[in-house]
Amino acid sequence: MARKRKPSSGASRTREIATEPIAARHRFLPLAIGGLLLAFLIKLIVVLQLKDHLLLQPDTTMDTGAYVGLAKRVVGGDAGLGPGLYYVSPLYIYFVAAILSVSQSLATIRIVQAVLATIGVAATFATARIWFGERAAWWAAGLTALTGVLAFYEAVILQAAIDPALTALALLALTLALTRAAPGWWVAAGACFAVQALNRPNMLIVAAALALATLLSIGRRASLLFAIGVTIGLAPIVLRNAVVAGQWAPVSSHGGLNFYIGNGPDATGLFRLVPGVRPTIEGQERDTRQVAERALGRSLSDSEVSSYFSGLAWEWIAGHPGQWLRLFVYKLWLVFNAQFIALPLSYPFYAYDARTLLRGLFVGPWMLVPLGVVGLAIARPWSDRRYLVWVAFVPAYAVSVAMFFVAERYRLPLLIPLAIGAGALIDRTVVALRNARTAAAAPALVAVACVGVLANWPLGFQDGDGRMEERVRMAENLARKGRAAEADRWLTLALEATPYPAQAHYRVGVQSAVAREWTSAVRHLSAAASLSPESAQISLALGQALLAAGRPDDAQTVLQRALPRVADLGADAQALAIALQSAGDPAGAAQALAAATPGPDEPVDAWLARGRSAIEIKAPAVALPFFEHAVRMAPESAAARQQLGLTLLLLGRHQDCVRELNAAVTLDAGNADSLGTLAYCELQLGRRDAARRHSDAALKLDPNQMIAAQVRAALGRRP
Numbered sequence: 001m002a003r004k005r006k007p008s009s010g011a012s013r014t015r016e017i018a019t020e021p022i023a024a025r026h027r028f029l030p031l032a033i034g035g036l037l038l039a040f041l042i043k044l045i046v047v048l049q050l051k052d053h054l055l056l057q058p059d060t061t062m063d064t065g066a067y068v069g070l071a072k073r074v075v076g077g078d079a080g081l082g083p084g085l086y087y088v089s090p091l092y093i094y095f096v097a098a099i100l101s102v103s104q105s106l107a108t109i110r111i112v113q114a115v116l117a118t119i120g121v122a123a124t125f126a127t128a129r130i131w132f133g134e135r136a137a138w139w140a141a142g143l144t145a146l147t148g149v150l151a152f153y154e155a156v157i158l159q160a161a162i163d164p165a166l167t168a169l170a171l172l173a174l175t176l177a178l179t180r181a182a183p184g185w186w187v188a189a190g191a192c193f194a195v196q197a198l199n200r201p202n203m204l205i206v207a208a209a210l211a212l213a214t215l216l217s218i219g220r221r222a223s224l225l226f227a228i229g230v231t232i233g234l235a236p237i238v239l240r241n242a243v244v245a246g247q248w249a250p251v252s253s254h255g256g257l258n259f260y261i262g263n264g265p266d267a268t269g270l271f272r273l274v275p276g277v278r279p280t281i282e283g284q285e286r287d288t289r290q291v292a293e294r295a296l297g298r299s300l301s302d303s304e305v306s307s308y309f310s311g312l313a314w315e316w317i318a319g320h321p322g323q324w325l326r327l328f329v330y331k332l333w334l335v336f337n338a339q340f341i342a343l344p345l346s347y348p349f350y351a352y353d354a355r356t357l358l359r360g361l362f363v364g365p366w367m368l369v370p371l372g373v374v375g376l377a378i379a380r381p382w383s384d385r386r387y388l389v390w391v392a393f394v395p396a397y398a399v400s401v402a403m404f405f406v407a408e409r410y411r412l413p414l415l416i417p418l419a420i421g422a423g424a425l426i427d428r429t430v431v432a433l434r435n436a437r438t439a440a441a442a443p444a445l446v447a448v449a450c451v452g453v454l455a456n457w458p459l460g461f462q463d464g465d466g467r468m469e470e471r472v473r474m475a476e477n478l479a480r481k482g483r484a485a486e487a488d489r490w491l492t493l494a495l496e497a498t499p500y501p502a503q504a505h506y507r508v509g510v511q512s513a514v515a516r517e518w519t520s521a522v523r524h525l526s527a528a529a530s531l532s533p534e535s536a537q538i539s540l541a542l543g544q545a546l547l548a549a550g551r552p553d554d555a556q557t558v559l560q561r562a563l564p565r566v567a568d569l570g571a572d573a574q575a576l577a578i579a580l581q582s583a584g585d586p587a588g589a590a591q592a593l594a595a596a597t598p599g600p601d602e603p604v605d606a607w608l609a610r611g612r613s614a615i616e617i618k619a620p621a622v623a624l625p626f627f628e629h630a631v632r633m634a635p636e637s638a639a640a641r642q643q644l645g646l647t648l649l650l651l652g653r654h655q656d657c658v659r660e661l662n663a664a665v666t667l668d669a670g671n672a673d674s675l676g677t678l679a680y681c682e683l684q685l686g687r688r689d690a691a692r693r694h695s696d697a698a699l700k701l702d703p704n705q706m707i708a709a710q711v712r713a714a715l716g717r718r719p
Helices: 010-018 022-050 062-075 090-100 106-132 134-145 148-153 159-179 184-197 203-217 220-245 255-262 281-296 302-319 321-336 347-353 365-378 385-391 393-402 408-434 438-455 467-480 484-494 501-514 518-531 536-548 552-582 586-595 604-616 620-633 638-650 654-667 672-684 688-701 706-714
Strands: none
Touching: 022 106, 022 134, 022 148, 062 090, 062 281, 090 106, 090 159, 106 134, 106 159, 106 408, 134 408, 148 159, 148 347, 148 408, 159 184, 159 385, 159 408, 184 203, 184 220, 203 220, 203 385, 203 393, 255 302, 281 302, 302 321, 321 365, 321 393, 321 438, 347 467, 365 408, 365 438, 385 393, 393 408, 408 438, 467 484, 467 501, 484 501, 484 518, 501 518, 501 536, 518 536, 536 552, 552 586, 552 604, 586 604, 586 620, 604 620, 604 638, 620 638, 638 654, 638 672, 654 672, 672 688, 672 706, 688 706
16 A cells, blocks of 8 residues: 655755656746746736826826836936935835836836746745645746736836735745755845845835744744845945935835824824825925924934834824724734725726726735635644744734735735745645545635635725726826816716715816816816815816806806805915906905915915915005014015015005115115115105115116116106
8 A cells, every 4th residue: 555645844845846857847847938928928918008008107107207207317327316315115216227227118117027027926936836836836826927916016117016026036035045954045035035125115024023933943043144134135225325315224214104104093004194294205205304393393314204203103002002903903904805905006997997908817815815824824734833934924024014004015925925825725625626535625615715704805995996086097187188088988987986076077177277178177177166065176276267268257256155265275375366366356366365374384485475466466455464474484584574565665654664675675785676665765754865875776786776766866866
């Protein structure tokens, strides 16, 4: 009777592969090459279908534009990208720059990513083969190649594009370190995870967890070698930050903000807006600094800005431990839930609305999570410490995402080990069923069903997968290009299910106005106003469009609706005032400006701008308090003093005008306009000598200064 073969360990599996007969290898290689070519073809087709998509260009996708812009700076010679820390993850910048230095085509970047993704499939196959055997490896590689969300992100110009391949290579390096005796693989594994951290910073948390797991399961030497590899991988960026930014930091500067987004009084587990910080790359770079420095009252380094936001999060966590724990558990569930969470792109939109091959790539989290979790749990014995170190990647990475907030692209690295686990489970189940051991497969199938229910439980998000939002974005961009009919078609599709129909009409109407398609703009903005009559912003936009369309009477009626809510407009109150003035309502314009007081944190320029707007509509009494406040904010500003002086002159307050213009001239003696106006005020007060002196000084600086020339004429002297 033949003896049953015991399951192979990772190390013996590696030895088996290395000692395979030559004939077996010859059979394997054509299959492997053919499989990889098929995987590449799938990814290449997706690239070709998406490369020209309107919403995937640098000018329509925020992150794409940021990375391409930074990469072009590198190609142009600014390799350090100083002076501060990187405000986005650095690896992808240099990846794109390397390709742009050879080819200026963005399509080339996408094709190179498809090649790298195919290498990732090969690495997935190799890893699965070592742990679970060749049949499981084929299943794992097939699942990876047919996972639509991976193929999608690998085809766009975002840092997430190279995450799956980097993860597959790092997990392969870790596998080789665990199953081979060569110390160099431990260093290589650490370096791979460090390089991945330069693209996905939360991978540093995973690297630390794996180093600890290695210490506890394998020993100090292996853990130390792994840590050395991490250090080597991070060294270039750490040195760059020290030299260029003068700060010791391992990666980029926005980690504190992301931590606060995911852990705070208004945290939901998903991306949320932070007051005072625009949801853009520029907001991460600039607004965070303004908010932090205003709060602390001093200048801050990039690291200190990040620490300010993380400090807010830790303060909230310390004060609300129970609430934070519930939120953290919820985020862990989100990590393993099959709900697509768009940020900034919606995978379902590009799969179904764009009619691409993606809709045929049926594998996704809905399948990989239940199959992968159960497969990783049961396909190898837990007594194998080396396997436990490798599989620790999954909980470690899930925790590293849940510590911040959840989005689809952040979960991509998790799909690689889950595909491997799924391949192992499918292989094990097929073997059991083939051998008529249905009872042996039943517990695993029950476990898959239970995990599947949790993974596919509906979350009830409004437009949770972002598909309706992408339809609105499509309509916006088409409207901006003047393609009104196409924009209307996409907006109609969006309105089928968007939870914000008024905003959808408003956004398309604004972009129609940018394209000077006034009929379309008025139509969409009118629809928005009927759906949201209380919105001052919509009333303003509609009024401006009506003015441009030559309908001032209708514009005045609409604009007046915004007056009771002018405070909601913020800086746009100036635009409302100008529009009301143009529509023939100067009283309404003055009312708009009078009610539009800038916030206490706005700079002096905001107050000066409000005042100038009031002067433009011939309302000096409205302008006066704005200029007075500007002078109090910046008493050393010659411009503020001059504006206040001119306003006082318009109000007939000549003595006060002289005081402010004297101050302006003291601060800026070379301003002929201040001197000429000062001469006029002195003349009105009967101080002829002072008027003559100031007019002479003004004409010396500028012989064409009109007011000074008029004063000289009034004094009875030739210019």
